Amino acid sequence: MITLESVVTDLDRLRAAKPLVTNITNYVVTNSTANALLAVGASPIMTHAVEEVEDLMGFSNALVINLGTVARTYLEAMPVAWAAANKNGVPVVLDPVGAGASRVRTEQPVMMLEKYQPAIIRGNASEIMTLAGESGGAKGVDSTHGADAAEMAARNLAAANKCTVVVSGEVDIVTDGERLVRIHGGSDMMPLVTGLGCTCSALCGAFAGVNPDGFEAAAHAMAVMNAAGAVAASKAQGPGTLQLHLYDTLYVLDAGMIEKNMRLES
Amino acid sequence: MITLESVVTDLDRLRAAKPLVTNITNYVVTNSTANALLAVGASPIMTHAVEEVEDLMGFSNALVINLGTVARTYLEAMPVAWAAANKNGVPVVLDPVGAGASRVRTEQPVMMLEKYQPAIIRGNASEIMTLAGESGGAKGVDSTHGADAAEMAARNLAAANKCTVVVSGEVDIVTDGERLVRIHGGSDMMPLVTGLGCTCSALCGAFAGVNPDGFEAAAHAMAVMNAAGAVAASKAQGPGTLQLHLYDTLYVLDAGMIEKNMRLES
Amino acid sequence: MITLESVVTDLDRLRAAKPLVTNITNYVVTNSTANALLAVGASPIMTHAVEEVEDLMGFSNALVINLGTVARTYLEAMPVAWAAANKNGVPVVLDPVGAGASRVRTEQPVMMLEKYQPAIIRGNASEIMTLAGESGGAKGVDSTHGADAAEMAARNLAAANKCTVVVSGEVDIVTDGERLVRIHGGSDMMPLVTGLGCTCSALCGAFAGVNPDGFEAAAHAMAVMNAAGAVAASKAQGPGTLQLHLYDTLYVLDAGMIEKNMRLES
Numbered sequence: 096m097i098t099l100e101s102v103v104t105d106l107d108r109l110r111a112a113k114p115l116v117t118n119i120t121n122y123v124v125t126n127s128t129a130n131a132l133l134a135v136g137a138s139p140i141m142t143h144a145v146e147e148v149e150d151l152m153g154f155s156n157a158l159v160i161n162l163g164t165v166a167r168t169y170l171e172a173m174p175v176a177w178a179a180a181n182k183n184g185v186p187v188v189l190d191p192v193g194a195g196a197s198r199v200r201t202e203q204p205v206m207m208l209e210k211y212q213p214a215i216i217r218g219n220a221s222e223i224m225t226l227a228g229e230s231g232g233a234k235g236v237d238s239t240h241g242a243d244a245a246e247m248a249a250r251n252l253a254a255a256n257k258c259t260v261v262v263s264g265e266v267d268i269v270t271d272g273e274r275l276v277r278i279h280g281g282s283d284m285m286p287l288v289t290g291l292g293c294t295c296s297a298l299c300g301a302f303a304g305v306n307p308d309g310f311e312a313a314a315h316a317m318a319v320m321n322a323a324g325a326v327a328a329s330k331a332q333g334p335g336t337l338q339l340h341l342y343d344t345l346y347v348l349d350a351g352m353i354e355k356n357m358r359l360e361s
Numbered sequence: 362m363i364t365l366e367s368v369v370t371d372l373d374r375l376r377a378a379k380p381l382v383t384n385i386t387n388y389v390v391t392n393s394t395a396n397a398l399l400a401v402g403a404s405p406i407m408t409h410a411v412e413e414v415e416d417l418m419g420f421s422n423a424l425v426i427n428l429g430t431v432a433r434t435y436l437e438a439m440p441v442a443w444a445a446a447n448k449n450g451v452p453v454v455l456d457p458v459g460a461g462a463s464r465v466r467t468e469q470p471v472m473m474l475e476k477y478q479p480a481i482i483r484g485n486a487s488e489i490m491t492l493a494g495e496s497g498g499a500k501g502v503d504s505t506h507g508a509d510a511a512e513m514a515a516r517n518l519a520a521a522n523k524c525t526v527v528v529s530g531e532v533d534i535v536t537d538g539e540r541l542v543r544i545h546g547g548s549d550m551m552p553l554v555t556g557l558g559c560t561c562s563a564l565c566g567a568f569a570g571v572n573p574d575g576f577e578a579a580a581h582a583m584a585v586m587n588a589a590g591a592v593a594a595s596k597a598q599g600p601g602t603l604q605l606h607l608y609d610t611l612y613v614l615d616a617g618m619i620e621k622n623m624r625l626e627s
Numbered sequence: 628m629i630t631l632e633s634v635v636t637d638l639d640r641l642r643a644a645k646p647l648v649t650n651i652t653n654y655v656v657t658n659s660t661a662n663a664l665l666a667v668g669a670s671p672i673m674t675h676a677v678e679e680v681e682d683l684m685g686f687s688n689a690l691v692i693n694l695g696t697v698a699r700t701y702l703e704a705m706p707v708a709w710a711a712a713n714k715n716g717v718p719v720v721l722d723p724v725g726a727g728a729s730r731v732r733t734e735q736p737v738m739m740l741e742k743y744q745p746a747i748i749r750g751n752a753s754e755i756m757t758l759a760g761e762s763g764g765a766k767g768v769d770s771t772h773g774a775d776a777a778e779m780a781a782r783n784l785a786a787a788n789k790c791t792v793v794v795s796g797e798v799d800i801v802t803d804g805e806r807l808v809r810i811h812g813g814s815d816m817m818p819l820v821t822g823l824g825c826t827c828s829a830l831c832g833a834f835a836g837v838n839p840d841g842f843e844a845a846a847h848a849m850a851v852m853n854a855a856g857a858v859a860a861s862k863a864q865g866p867g868t869l870q871l872h873l874y875d876t877l878y879v880l881d882a883g884m885i886e887k888n889m890r891l892e893s
Contacts, residue, residue, distance in 0.1 A: 125655040129821035147729035197413035289395035333609025343865025389657040463679035555661035599875025
């Protein structure tokens with residue numbers, strides 16, 4: 096059961112444990128993702144060097160695979176890292192950025208999901224519906240619309256891959272196929288800062304690094320982002336200052352701020 | 362004719378249309394360029410994956426090719442994307458970063474200009490004069506100096522390539538070889554933020570995505586940058602805060618702010 | 628002898644000379660490093676294109692080699708650039724990011740140090756102790772602990788490589804094996820901004836570009852970072868605003884601010 100208390104407990108645990116989160120992510124967000132992970136209390140490693148990802152999986156607490164950059168050197172490192180993570184019991188978060196926008200962005204996550212086990216998949220509605228259509232029981236998806244369709248796609252994708260799926264949007268959805276929580280908060284200015292979706296995926300990795308239940312980890316990460324985003328937006332004059340205040344807020348976020356700035360709906 | 366009204370009309374159009382701007386740009390500015398495009402109202406895609414650029418040209422409204430990073434994987438994607446853009450009628454903005462500083466930075470844009478059609482070329486005076494010398498009727502360039510030389514190089518380069526050329530500087534010059542407008546504004550602190558020239562090129566792409574007249578698109582983009590830069594500088598304590606306020610300003614910029622903070626000289 | 632006066636003299640010299648600093652650095656910090664170099668008064672070039680690094684060494688005032696990204700294309704460019712720098716008398720700063728964390732991160736700097744001459748090596752205690760153990764007279768390192776061990780490792784590494792070594796930490800150590808200075812200042816929030824260590828290395832490059840004495844250059848760079856970091860932290864509400872204020876501070880830093888915000892201990 097996801098509650099304010101469970102969110103705060105895991106955030107405290109994260110700050111104490113400082114989990115090492117290895118990120119193979121796109122070159123647009125390496126800096127902002129690393130800063131968000133540091134601000135919330137995690138230890139980021141950013142790499143796409145196939146030569147070292149197996150070494151890193153020997154001591155990482157989580158692996159985030161983000162398909163925002165699909166250049167060859169990036170794609171080469173991802174399956175090697177993912178295989179090593181699965182072997183070593185390191186939880187993996189998959190962010191299928193742009194699935195549906197180009198063939199390579201659709202095919203690559205599908206191919207990897209056929210071979211490797213994710214703990215959490217996070218995307219927007221369009222990305223999750225694309226993946227569900229390609230690789231996870233798309234039954235019924237095409238016949239529904241909007242939030243309902245996204246929720247059904249998320250449930251199906253989660254069930255088909257035995258993992259947790261997060262759909263980011265105005266209201267975030269987190270489901271493992273059976274359990275489901277909707278999270279309210281954030282700000283409609285957040286999509287105007289590049290890579291905040293990627294930051295959500297990275298935070299999912301940080302929480303997965305301290306909580307082996309992927310559903311709880313993902314829900315706690317999204318609760319923290321919703322709260323921090325709402326606080327930051329209340330102090331911002333636009334998307335530039337929003338991003339900064341987001342880091343500052345992640346650094347000082349406490350139970351009172353979380354309670355006031357996000358809402359869980361089971 | 363470029364006027365305050367034409368600037369505001371295109372900015373409104375941009376915000377309504379949210380043009381998709383695909384950027385093959387350097388890894389220094391991927392984040393800041395994407396944020397500027399989002400703040401002004403466009404939808405950025407950042408990539409250098411040769412595997413997907415043809416797919417993306419199927420639905421992009423503009424392509425920005427920025428030579429700031431000249432590693433092989435980047436150079437491989439550029440001509441493929443540019444050819445597809447030309448085939449599909451997608452306007453292309455070329456930013457020849459560092460032309461003249463190394464052989465590869467000089468040769469690559471020249472080679473691409475021989476094969477492909479740009480809508481807009483944007484650079485600083487040194488870059489534009491280098492390109493004009495190499496690939497576009499350099500007659501007379503060497504015998505003039507400073508702003509005049511840059512203006513003549515821009516006119517010649519534009520005429521030779523049947524496109525619009527922008528020279529960024531203290532006063533920005535926009536010309537298609539016949540029409541010419543000078544734009545005043547901005548701040549002398551702007552060169553101390555990395556990649557604001559690249560941001561100008563990206564905004565040229567955004568405006569080219571809603572206005573098929575490259576001269577108008579480039580002039581409107583530069584007018585917006587001059588106004589936003591001046592507003593941002595008035596609120597900044599240094600180059601760090603300048604960058605943030607620039608995004609915030611692009612997000613809220615309106616006719617009154619544009620009128621007060623930039624000046625068109627025909 | 629490192630003094631407040633010597634720091635200020637070199638900072639003035641840097642701002643007047645605007646040294647060209649070429650950086651082969653990781654994709655997490657390209658933007659933030661370039662911004663810090665611009666703010667302090669230097670002219671940054673960011674590249675990892677093997678095709679151009681020799682050209683750039685023809686006119687650069689310093690080269691910074693940062694091992695934060697160890698993908699092949701980056702590793703390919705580094706020795707070519709370093710060889711050209713040594714040939715042309717361009718001072719080289721090595722930042723062995725993550726030495727000890729993966730085999731490639733440990734082996735690469737060791738291999739390059741066997742062939743090429745650095746002016747300055749900068750890392751944290753763990754990285755410097757790893758390098759000292761692998762490539763520079765590790766005698767006695769294992770038998771000491773904490774700050775003493777790091778100091779001994781730094782002295783040994785500097786002596787073995789005839790260069791200056793900087794160990795970043797709560798108190799920064801700068802030594803050329805004989806001379807040694809400890810620098811106090813900064814803020815404990817600085818490690819929560821990604822890449823501020825990389826920024827230190829880049830500033831070492833900027834100062835090395837105007838002062839041929841590597842020990843003085845490194846000490847002056849670290850004094851500036853300690854002062855700027857302390858000023859920025861006093862204005863920040865968290866790591867997000869800290870980063871911005873750091874750029875703003877580097878831009879306006881003067882003798883009075885340096886005197887109040889850092890302390891030299893010989």
